[in-house]
Amino acid sequence: MKFTDNLPLMSGLPRADLPTEESLILASGSPRRSQLLTAAGYEFTVQPASDEAECGMCSRETAPELVARYAYRKAADVAAKNEEGLILAADTVASCYGQILGKPHNIEHAEAMLRQLSGRRHDVFSGFCVWSVSQNRCVVEVVRTELQMQPLSEPMLADYLDSMLWEGKAGAFGFQDGNDWLEVLEGGSETNVVGLPMERLAEVFRDFDLLATEISTEKDGPSFSK
Template sequence: MAKFAESLILASQSPRRQLLLKEAGYDVTVITPSPHAETPPRLDETPRESVLRIAREKAEDVASRVDQGIILAGDTLAELNGRPLGKPADREHAREILRALRGHDHFVWSAICLWRRPMDEVLVDVDRTTVKMAPLSDDEIEEYLDSGLWEGKAGAFGIQDRTGWVEIDEGSLTNVVGLPMELFRQMLSRFNE
């Protein structure tokens, strides 16, 4: 069981982030950021810059409502050929994203912001994983779309949803799921130094 003196507050609705933390032994309280706290990627930002900014915005929003504890916020974005691929707006958008990704290498970026209250110490960092999606058929894509599993996921897919669809070329599996646990542990240990 992961233990430290302060309470850990997860600023996220993501069930995948909650599960990763629970499986690693962390006891977390969930406080969802306000809807206005997450603005979409900007045209003048790289995917890396976008996830760093958005993770910080989420943490800052929750920190403004919390007196004590460590707030953990994250953001994840897929990138194909320099183009950010966030969460799909609808089924057609998800289809478009999956067709673009199939058979190609792409990056998954996840940023973490840790915000310690009441001291307002802030750490922000980012991880990148290189992944390759299998050359999926249109039928495989349609079956996945029918499942609804694409909803709320950067790049319109979850690596945990289908075996053999995505291969990690370099980087962290938990980063692709939405919370790079190795980076999280390193950042948390910096608060304890």
């Protein structure tokens, strides 16, 4: 089987007007998030958050709580460096039977994650934060998508590990990398799986005035449970 990172879901992505006059700043180094925003027709600059924004895993934290907290921290990190701007940050993890799977550290870690997911249902959660520096208000949202991974044969697993496409991807897989190895069961946002739920993002831009809350002084942002 040939694997390529090709984001087949690029047409017809929803786009909404930005809720403030500020320029959009993507606080993420993820190439997928840039590609999705570009494909939807947004203009933006990229300022990845510093690595420290994504640290400190709490043992009792659920996957949606974690991605909400990281998205908020990444947005806060970049907001602190800008006098104005509409900051967009996100974080994505996979979750399988309560275990949170982030980005693999190396090929052995990637293999262990893929063996764990093989043939199983699991969830992908993306949290995102839209933060207006001029208004000092933000929205944090989390979207869940449930997936079924086909059982991976040994040659398929070896091919995918050799391709190195797992690098930098939560759960060590790219939804965009295979042909039919992953099926969406519920929460049908394919863009959510690859790092940014474009449908919900457009709604949040549209309803920002209603949804946004004052930025608190709390380092990890508003408590989030879903």
